Amino acid sequence: MNRLFAPLLAASLLFSPLSAAPRKPSRAEQANAELKGQLLAHITELASDAYEGREPGTNGEAMTLRYLGKQWFDIGLESGTNDPGNPWFAPVTIVGREPDGSRAQFMRKGRRIILPANATLVLTSGKRGLVENAPILFVGDGKVVPPRAELAGRVALLLDGEEDGTSERQNALLKGGASAVLTVLDGDRSMDNVAGHRQRMGYFLAGEELGGDIEGFVTAAAFDKLLVGSGQTLVSLQKSADQPNFVARPLDLTVSLEATTRETRIKTHNVIGKIPGRHPELGAVLLVAHWDHFGRCVAPPAEDQICNGAVDNASGLAVLTEVARRLAKGPGMERDVYFLATTGEELGLLGAEAFAQDPPIPLGHIVAAFNIDTVAIGPAGQPIAIVGKGMTPLDAQIAAVAKAQKKKLVQDDKANAYVRRQDGWALLQHDVPAVMVSSSWGDIARVDAFMESDYHRPSDQVKPGLELGGAADDVLFLVALTRWFADPRKVPSRIAQ
Numbered sequence: 001m002n003r004l005f006a007p008l009l010a011a012s013l014l015f016s017p018l019s020a021a022p023r024k025p026s027r028a029e030q031a032n033a034e035l036k037g038q039l040l041a042h043i044t045e046l047a048s049d050a051y052e053g054r055e056p057g058t059n060g061e062a063m064t065l066r067y068l069g070k071q072w073f074d075i076g077l078e079s080g081t082n083d084p085g086n087p088w089f090a091p092v093t094i095v096g097r098e099p100d101g102s103r104a105q106f107m108r109k110g111r112r113i114i115l116p117a118n119a120t121l122v123l124t125s126g127k128r129g130l131v132e133n134a135p136i137l138f139v140g141d142g143k144v145v146p147p148r149a150e151l152a153g154r155v156a157l158l159l160d161g162e163e164d165g166t167s168e169r170q171n172a173l174l175k176g177g178a179s180a181v182l183t184v185l186d187g188d189r190s191m192d193n194v195a196g197h198r199q200r201m202g203y204f205l206a207g208e209e210l211g212g213d214i215e216g217f218v219t220a221a222a223f224d225k226l227l228v229g230s231g232q233t234l235v236s237l238q239k240s241a242d243q244p245n246f247v248a249r250p251l252d253l254t255v256s257l258e259a260t261t262r263e264t265r266i267k268t269h270n271v272i273g274k275i276p277g278r279h280p281e282l283g284a285v286l287l288v289a290h291w292d293h294f295g296r297c298v299a300p301p302a303e304d305q306i307c308n309g310a311v312d313n314a315s316g317l318a319v320l321t322e323v324a325r326r327l328a329k330g331p332g333m334e335r336d337v338y339f340l341a342t343t344g345e346e347l348g349l350l351g352a353e354a355f356a357q358d359p360p361i362p363l364g365h366i367v368a369a370f371n372i373d374t375v376a377i378g379p380a381g382q383p384i385a386i387v388g389k390g391m392t393p394l395d396a397q398i399a400a401v402a403k404a405q406k407k408k409l410v411q412d413d414k415a416n417a418y419v420r421r422q423d424g425w426a427l428l429q430h431d432v433p434a435v436m437v438s439s440s441w442g443d444i445a446r447v448d449a450f451m452e453s454d455y456h457r458p459s460d461q462v463k464p465g466l467e468l469g470g471a472a473d474d475v476l477f478l479v480a481l482t483r484w485f486a487d488p489r490k491v492p493s494r495i496a497q
């Protein structure tokens with residue numbers, strides 16, 4: 001209350017006994033205020049600078065795991081790893097790979113042609129890729145893949161052209177038997193474009209099969225230099241490639257291509273808790289939220305270098321934890337309910353993928369998985385959106401719960417535009433019925449606005465007036481949804497009994 005108006009209000013209370021006295025908040029309002037306070041406390045803690053942006057493998061991870069583990073233990077959850085050697089925290093090893101060395105060396109008739117170092121770039125999907133003195137086969141725009149007998153043992157030379165889809169054409173040539181593909185940047189893309197896209201770190205789960213493909217790029221000017229004395233130019237080759245009767249043909253050139261990749265290993269963890277049900281053999285419900293974010297994401301001298309990830313996804317962890325508290329307090333359930341805080345979501349849904357590859361229960365036992373991501377966006381009272389609407393058998397049951405809870409569902413499927421960008425997608429790839437069910441996502445314009453402003457920036461931090469109305473709605477709805485799906489009389493098992 002503003003101090004200036006306090007005496008006025010006091011006076012009005014004194015002198016107008018007929019006007020309503022300040023109404024005592026209802027029990028529901030009190031509970032809602034308490035819930036929002038709990039959500040804000042989790043988000044404020046997890047998005048504080050002390051957690052350094054919750055980057056996998058850092059002290060920020062250790063703090064995040066400690067906080068979630070203690071909260072969940074105090075609420076009364078049990079470890080859900082089902083691995084006595086690793087209670088609560090399931091180890092996940094992530095490998096970061098970035099291009100390291102790159103070498104391209106051209107020869108004609110035994111003589112080396114020297115090009116400037118920045119005129120070529122060679123990349124490999126493996127640790128080290130090498131082809132030596134391979135003849136070059138000109139394949140034009142590569143839309144027609146030459147026979148394997150022609151491609152084998154040769155480097156396919158491809159025109160980038162003005163069209164998209166070069167990487168599909170490269171892949172088709174590699175699959176067709178080429179030793180490597182060398183792309184001439186004769187279109188819109190410059191070497192800087194390619195390097196900017198491709199020289200970043202890529203992240204994978206340890207143990208994933210490595211390819212050994214080699215891709216090279218050469219600038220148009222450098223390629224013209226390679227052709228000097230051959231009686232051909234880039235323009236004459238482009239013209240020949242445009243002819244309807246074009247067939248791939250060898251150029252009077254050989255090339256050695258070599259690329260190496262630098263690897264960094266990150267030891268990180270998923271957090272898994274559970275509330276045991278009376279009949280675990282009837283399956284389980286899984287609730288998911290990713291704990292990781294980008295850590296220090298901006299280089300000095302910027303004043304704020306930490307991506308705190310308050311909305312993305314401290315808000316989801318807060319909702320997950322408060323759903324757990326309410327489920328643990330209430331009556332016991334028939335099915336097990338698992339709580340999974342994933343690592344590596346921001347690096348490509350890697351923690352969810354690791355969970356699916358090495359699950360604590362057979363994936364077929366999971367009757368439904370509900371992911372919670374970026375939920376401090378919409379106000380209270382919005383209709384509920386399903387991210388993944390129409391992609392699982394869950395929609396009808398979700399609609400039944402909405403009806404029982406007197407909640408409206410969003411009718412369109414605009415939220416599906418985000419379905420590949422959340423952990424539920426990784427689970428869907430393993431045939432686990434997984435969706436996001438959130439009233440915070442009920443107005444997709446608000447989600448889009450967040451994506452265009454604070455998303456993945458240091459400004460995604462706790463600010464005055466952080467919207468928690470939709471997140472509080474989500475807690476109540478997810479509690480009802482989980483209880484419903486944990487009840488085999490309402491939702492039959494996916495597993496044959």
Ligand SMILES: [Zn+2]
Nearest residue numbers: 312313346456
């Ligand atoms: Zn994110």
